[in-house]
Amino acid sequence: xxxxxxxxxxxxxxxxGLTEFIPVSSTGHxxxxxxxxxxxxxxxxFEVLVQLGAILAxxxxxxxxxxxxxxxxxxxxxxxxxxxxxxxxxxxxxxxGAFAHGFIKTVLFNPWIxxxxxxxxxxxxxxxxxxxxKPQFHDATRIPLTKCLIIGICQCVAMIPGxxxxxxxxxxxxxxxxxxxxxxxxSFFLAMPTMVAAFSYDLLKNYQNLNxxxxxxxxxxxxxxxxxxxxxxxxxxxxxxxxxxxxxxxWRILVGAAGLxxxxxxx
Numbered sequence: 001x002x003x004x005x006x007x008x009x010x011x012x013x014x015x016x017g018l019t020e021f022i023p024v025s026s027t028g029h030x031x032x033x034x035x036x037x038x039x040x041x042x043x044x045x046f047e048v049l050v051q052l053g054a055i056l057a058x059x060x061x062x063x064x065x066x067x068x069x070x071x072x073x074x075x076x077x078x079x080x081x082x083x084x085x086x087x088x089x090x091x092x093x094x095x096x097g098a099f100a101h102g103f104i105k106t107v108l109f110n111p112w113i114x115x116x117x118x119x120x121x122x123x124x125x126x127x128x129x130x131x132x133x134k135p136q137f138h139d140a141t142r143i144p145l146t147k148c149l150i151i152g153i154c155q156c157v158a159m160i161p162g163x164x165x166x167x168x169x170x171x172x173x174x175x176x177x178x179x180x181x182x183x184x185x186x187s188f189f190l191a192m193p194t195m196v197a198a199f200s201y202d203l204l205k206n207y208q209n210l211n212x213x214x215x216x217x218x219x220x221x222x223x224x225x226x227x228x229x230x231x232x233x234x235x236x237x238x239x240x241x242x243x244x245x246x247x248x249x250x251w252r253i254l255v256g257a258a259g260l261x262x263x264x265x266x267x
Contacts, residue, residue, distance in 0.1 A: 006220050008037050013050055013221030017228030020054040020195075021188065021236055023125060023167025023248045024255070028114040031161055032259045035111045036266070049203060049218050053225030055195045058188055061233045082141040089152035089169075089186075090193045096156045097198070104159050111263055117162030118256030125249035128171050135179035140186040147176040148186075155190065162256070165194065170245070181241045188233065 012030055019026040030050075059066065072079045097104075137143050143151075154172025158165035166187045173183030 005217060009050075009217040009220040010224045011037075013053060013224030014228045016050050016221065017054050017057065017225035017230075018232055020051065020225070020229060021058065021166050021191065021232050023121075023164045023170055023245060024252050025114070025118060025121070025158075025162045025164035025167065026051075026054075028118050028162035028164070029255070031109060031114050032111055032255070036262055049199060050221035050225050051195050052199050053222035053227075054229040055192065055199065057226050057229030058191060058233050061230065062188065062192075078141065081145075085141075085143060085145050085148035086186075086189050086193065088145055089148040089155065089190050090197075092149070092152040092156050093159075093194055094197065097159060097201070100159065108160055110161075111259065113160070114162035115256045115259040115263065117160055118252045118259070121163055121167055122249040122252035122256065124171065125167060125245045125252065128174055129245040129249065133174060134177075135174075135182075136177035137182055138179050140178070140182045140189065143173065143176070143178055143182070143186060147173070147178075150176050151186065151190070155194065164252075165191065167248070170240075180244065181237055184237055184240045 012033055015029050015033060016026050019029050069079050069083065073083065137147075151169050151172040154168045155165060156168075157163050158168040166184075169187040169190055170180075170183045173186050174180065178186065
């Protein structure tokens, strides 16, 4: 292993943390960066395992709320209902992810697909951000179970690289009646079980193929993803509430277009 490999892993970790919780697709960015940088870890495993840093970041930021929910779970029916809502939203990804994991990894993890989905998703964000929606739910913990299921189904679309898990869930929540802040916060909570499950499943499938070099690259990426993820989680709710999703939409379109240009020129 050379220092260049560690630097590339650090860059990819930073990008993971910065993009995981905003609607621009962390997986899409990692795949494109890895493709053009020539970064090679163990297949696509690095892109999933480095997410552990981002998972830890969001759990650190929400530690006190998670602790309060654990303490009040038995006595507070509202807490139990919210936990159930997150679980209901999580279930579709479990079912479809387990069934289609092989197809997703071998067919859909393609830089051309990523570019097209980045651009398409950007225009979807613009339309939703400018739509005259009338929010009914201003608290992520108050979203009804039926709406939670719809959000969970929307999250499954993000299994296509470049769609964005956070983008799909935020859009699904907004179309289900949540305001931008509540939609973003629900996306945060839903990210926890979803990302833990993705990490655990991919590690179980690939741990035998990992070696010491892969482990060091993943650790470097993990640390950088954790630090950059902290920055994003602590600031995103206020940013989305004030500025909406437009900046993320145009960023997606820009990155997707640049990626297509790069693929046509360099392959």
